[in-house]
Amino acid sequence: MKILRCRDYEEMSRVAAQSIVEGIKDKADLVLGLATGKTPLGLYRLLVEAYQRGEVDFSRVTTFNLDEYYPLAPTHPRSFRSFMDKHLFSQVNIRRERTHLPNGAALDPAREAERYERAIFAAGGIDLQVLGIGRNGHIGFNEPGTALGSLTQKIQLHPESVAASRADFDSETEVPRYAISMGIRTIMLSRRILLLASGADKAAILARALQGPVGSQVPASVLQLHPDLTVVVDEPAGRVLFSEAQSVWDEVVAAKDL
Numbered sequence: 587m588k589i590l591r592c593r594d595y596e597e598m599s600r601v602a603a604q605s606i607v608e609g610i611k612d613k614a615d616l617v618l619g620l621a622t623g624k625t626p627l628g629l630y631r632l633l634v635e636a637y638q639r640g641e642v643d644f645s646r647v648t649t650f651n652l653d654e655y656y657p658l659a660p661t662h663p664r665s666f667r668s669f670m671d672k673h674l675f676s677q678v679n680i681r682r683e684r685t686h687l688p689n690g691a692a693l694d695p696a697r698e699a700e701r702y703e704r705a706i707f708a709a710g711g712i713d714l715q716v717l718g719i720g721r722n723g724h725i726g727f728n729e730p731g732t733a734l735g736s737l738t739q740k741i742q743l744h745p746e747s748v749a750a751s752r753a754d755f756d757s758e759t760e761v762p763r764y765a766i767s768m769g770i771r772t773i774m775l776s777r778r779i780l781l782l783a784s785g786a787d788k789a790a791i792l793a794r795a796l797q798g799p800v801g802s803q804v805p806a807s808v809l810q811l812h813p814d815l816t817v818v819v820d821e822p823a824g825r826v827l828f829s830e831a832q833s834v835w836d837e838v839v840a841a842k843d844l
């Protein structure tokens with residue numbers, strides 16, 4: 587595990603964008619795993635800017651997002667498909683047919699989950715997966731208690747996740763109670779993982795995930811076992827981690843020194 591210690595959100599976003607731009611330079615047909623939420627917004631803005639400057643070409647890139655609300659039409663303004671179209675896909679030269687999210691309008695969510703898992707496999711697996719971490723330790727929508735060996739499946743959202751999504755919807759009753767999410771095993775099969783964490787409200791769970799026991803109660807804890815994990819963390823999110831870990835880990839690198 588490599589930890590890149592960043593001053594703030596902007597630096598975290600810049601380090602993550604750099605890593606993805608380099609990944610695409612090394613492999614033009616990169617299979618990229620993407621996340622939604624507040625955390626990667628700066629990253630997507632910087633990727634769009636890099637594209638506008640001619641520094642990155644998305645024409646051969648394939649993407650798979652972690653999850654989508656269920657049931658929710660892809661055309662719904664709050665769907666993760668709409669989020670990705672708005673913040674990234676519509677602003678770069680990625681081919682739409684190479685951008686994938688679970689279909690939140692599928693009639694049979696179990697079949698849709700299986701189709702999604704197969705599509706990832708058929709694309710050769712994910713080269714580089716971007717992750718955020720939920721305040722309850724979820725990755726994707728793999729809520730506490732999800733089996734560590736899970737593949738893509740329909741998941742019931744934890745009340746904390748419903749509460750976190752509330753602001754995006756007009757009323758509480760409109761917030762979907764389910765999602766189709768890549769499983770924990772699906773995520774762990776990615777060749778490289780970039781975990782982003784920003785803000786003081788992530789400090790406690792990030793330390794638990796990276797230093798506590800590995801188990802399904804904190805799904806992100808399984809990332810400790812991934813052979814190629816880079817954690818990009820800003821000072822507020824790293825507060826607990828850095829106060830306890832600095833002497834233990836020699837992999838903590840200040841991003842400004844990169």
Ligand code: PGA
Nearest residue numbers: 623624625626718719720
């Ligand atoms: P956030 O969500 O980026 O909006 O904090 C992260 C997550 O729930 O995985």
